Amino acid sequence: MTASVANANGYNFAYLDEQTKRMIRRGLLKAVAIPGYQVPFGGREMPMPYGWGTGGMQLTASVLGQDDVLKVIDQGADDTTNAVSIRAFFERVAGVTTTTATAEADVIQTRHRIPEQPLCQGQLLIFQVPIPEPLRFIEPSEEETRLMHALEEYGVMHVKLYEDIARHGHIATTYAYPVKVDGRYVTDPSPIPKFDNPKLHMSEALMLFGAGREKRLYAIPPHTRVESLDFDDHPFEVQQWDAPCAICGARDTFLDEVITDDQGGRMFVCSDTDYCQSRVEEVA
Amino acid sequence: MYVAVKGGEQAIANAHRWLADRRRGPRETPELDVAQVEGQLRLAVSRVMAEASLYDPELAALAIKQSSGDMVEAVFLLRAYRTTLPRLAETLPLDTAAMRIERRISATYKDIPGGQVLGPTYDYTHRLLDFLQLANAEVASPVAAEEGLAACPQLLELLDAEGLIEREEDDGAEPYDITRDPPDFPVDRATRLQMLARGDEGYLLALGYSTQRGYGRNHPFAGEIRLGSLEVEIAVEEDDEPLCIGEIEISECQMINQFGGSRETAPQFTRGYGLALGHNERKTMAMALVDRALRAEELGETTAGPAQQAEFVLAHADSVEAAGFVSHLKLPHYVDFQSELELLRRLRREHAARAGVGAGVDTKTNTATSNATHSDPVKEQQA
Numbered sequence: 001m002t003a004s005v006a007n008a009n010g011y012n013f014a015y016l017d018e019q020t021k022r023m024i025r026r027g028l029l030k031a032v033a034i035p036g037y038q039v040p041f042g043g044r045e046m047p048m049p050y051g052w053g054t055g056g057m058q059l060t061a062s063v064l065g066q067d068d069v070l071k072v073i074d075q076g077a078d079d080t081t082n083a084v085s086i087r088a089f090f091e092r093v094a095g096v097t098t099t100t101a102t103a104e105a106d107v108i109q110t111r112h113r114i115p116e117q118p119l120c121q122g123q124l125l126i127f128q129v130p131i132p133e134p135l136r137f138i139e140p141s142e143e144e145t146r147l148m149h150a151l152e153e154y155g156v157m158h159v160k161l162y163e164d165i166a167r168h169g170h171i172a173t174t175y176a177y178p179v180k181v182d183g184r185y186v187t188d189p190s191p192i193p194k195f196d197n198p199k200l201h202m203s204e205a206l207m208l209f210g211a212g213r214e215k216r217l218y219a220i221p222p223h224t225r226v227e228s229l230d231f232d233d234h235p236f237e238v239q240q241w242d243a244p245c246a247i248c249g250a251r252d253t254f255l256d257e258v259i260t261d262d263q264g265g266r267m268f269v270c271s272d273t274d275y276c277q278s279r280v281e282e283v284a
Numbered sequence: 285m286y287v288a289v290k291g292g293e294q295a296i297a298n299a300h301r302w303l304a305d306r307r308r309g310p311r312e313t314p315e316l317d318v319a320q321v322e323g324q325l326r327l328a329v330s331r332v333m334a335e336a337s338l339y340d341p342e343l344a345a346l347a348i349k350q351s352s353g354d355m356v357e358a359v360f361l362l363r364a365y366r367t368t369l370p371r372l373a374e375t376l377p378l379d380t381a382a383m384r385i386e387r388r389i390s391a392t393y394k395d396i397p398g399g400q401v402l403g404p405t406y407d408y409t410h411r412l413l414d415f416l417q418l419a420n421a422e423v424a425s426p427v428a429a430e431e432g433l434a435a436c437p438q439l440l441e442l443l444d445a446e447g448l449i450e451r452e453e454d455d456g457a458e459p460y461d462i463t464r465d466p467p468d469f470p471v472d473r474a475t476r477l478q479m480l481a482r483g484d485e486g487y488l489l490a491l492g493y494s495t496q497r498g499y500g501r502n503h504p505f506a507g508e509i510r511l512g513s514l515e516v517e518i519a520v521e522e523d524d525e526p527l528c529i530g531e532i533e534i535s536e537c538q539m540i541n542q543f544g545g546s547r548e549t550a551p552q553f554t555r556g557y558g559l560a561l562g563h564n565e566r567k568t569m570a571m572a573l574v575d576r577a578l579r580a581e582e583l584g585e586t587t588a589g590p591a592q593q594a595e596f597v598l599a600h601a602d603s604v605e606a607a608g609f610v611s612h613l614k615l616p617h618y619v620d621f622q623s624e625l626e627l628l629r630r631l632r633r634e635h636a637a638r639a640g641v642g643a644g645v646d647t648k649t650n651t652a653t654s655n656a657t658h659s660d661p662v663k664e665q666q667a
Contacts, residue, residue, distance in 0.1 A: 194623070241626075
């Protein structure tokens with residue numbers, strides 16, 4: 001998808017040099033071949049801080065072609081500051097067309113959400129990942145967690161979820177909810193709300209995950225089984241809201257709470273701004 | 285009617301414009317020149333070059349100016365530039381024994397071959413503010429030595445000749461390149477040293493200090509600290525003489541630490557090593573302490589101190605990574621926070637139901653009541 005063209009800014013097309021992009025694409029091929037497995041890659045410094053989406057940006061830069069249409073969202077919204085900043089970056093260094101419409105995008109870079117509108121075959125969803133290791137908060141050592149993955153030693157994760165139930169009566173993980181990909185690797189879906197987890201299962205689109213600081217990438221290919229970890233007597237369930245979206249009236253979307261005054265007044269609106277707006281336009 | 289906040293783009297542009305104004309400062313004072321930073325804030329320039337892993341005093345000075353003196357930001361600017369540079373050649377290993385010495389001291393011997401050279405050091409200055417500098421007083425030229433310094437042998441080589449200190453030899457292995465490949469824990473010493481060389485000075489200082497206070501003590505002596513200039517060479521053709529492509533300033537610290545030894549090998553002093561681009565003496569000393577601490581396992585010592593935990597020390601040493609991840613907390617987390625809110629409200633509803641009071645009970649009242657029963661909370665805690 002990539003062509004080697006230096007643009008007016010003196011940087012290569014999409015910022016990274018072609019050698020680096022090739023190295024990353026090789027890593028991505030491996031990731032697709034082993035769904036959910038974290039592939040180490042020689043992550044580069046990006047001109048944005050680590051933790052602000054450098055992993056996702058390196059993946060986007062590596063797969064982006066000149067004719068691709070790019071959408072960037074953060075918290076589901078196209079107009080959050082960091083989404084604006086990353087979109088502006090690729091407009092500047094790649095000169096690609098950008099969009100806010102989910103259906104029109106070839107490549108979607110996202111932080112913390114999966115769009116409400118189902119994705120189609122051929123679309124790429126690229127996640128920004130802060131901590132790619134789902135076992136990290138149980139076992140801090142990389143040496144250990146790598147061994148645990150190799151031996152499929154995932155009992156500790158179930159123990160952690162069980163302890164939640166014992167203490168709170170519920171599994172107390174609400175985002176970055178661990179999944180098992182293709183019946184093999186326990187994987188961190190990035191800090192998306194667990195509301196979005198079902199969208200990972202048998203998706204039409206290829207989903208790529210990039211962690212820049214931790215220098216890991218992984219993938220969930222289309223039509224791959226993705227199960228959220230749970231128990232028979234405590235099945236996985238997603239968040240629900242009592243009220244519909246105050247703008248478009250949707251009852252099946254993830255809602256953000258907005259504080260409207262200093263009297264404790266609040267309302268709930270879709271976190272996916274494009275979806276919300278398109279519903280409003282349909283009605284009008 | 286609520287309208288979603290728009291206009292992030294304009295807000296960002298305006299913020300950058302304001303920032304540029306703040307950086308420039310009052311227009312009635314002359315603008316800071318990059319050459320002034322390079323010439324007069326040399327230690328800041330050195331630190332930025334060392335932690336960015338790029339030897340370019342002018343661009344380091346530019347980064348300091350552009351970041352308003354925020355060193356972590358300056359390191360980041362230069363590092364992000366470094367990553368775009370092509371790799372044209374690889375230099376030959378530097379021989380620090382051939383250094384053109386500016387400063388060289390040892391704390392282990394009173395006099396050493398080649399002599400002790402204090403050089404330009406803040407050591408022994410009385411830390412009294414020099415108010416004359418408020419008025420830009422004239423500064424006298426330094427006293428030049430009558431003859432140039434000869435190349436000084438590495439002091440530890442002298443101990444090596446007697447077999448008193450562990451020998452360090454080049455095993456000829458191709459070093460791992462931390463700028464091209466992700467660290468693969470556990471990492472070897474060459475890789476550790478690369479990571480420490482670009483590690484944050486404050487972080488290494490604290491860790492090194494912790495070993496002195498007993499968290500992984502290793503009984504260090506400053507065997508030799510040297511600062512000076514070294515020629516950098518590349519091999520153009522295999523059989524030709526190496527070609528000098530320039531000179532860089534380097535700081536080096538070799539620590540001598542307490543002995544290891546076993547039934548098979550006689551006891552020997554061990555080593556800790558620190559090296560940094562530019563004039564970075566404190567950094568190299570701290571690095572040498574931490575390097576030695578990280579060798580604990582290899583030398584058969586117990587690893588109880590934080591400075592001895594390789595993955596912990598190395599994974600958190602880089603200021604660009606650390607500053608980035610801490611600062612990312614400023615990014616919106618509405619969605620995750622909303623998810624937590626929803627769960628917390630549910631848990632509290634269930635908690636209230638279990639406690640036999642109606643849902644929506646005001647917890648503030650609860651707290652106040654429980655406080656009231658304990659008239660003296662301090663006494664309660666002590667009891």
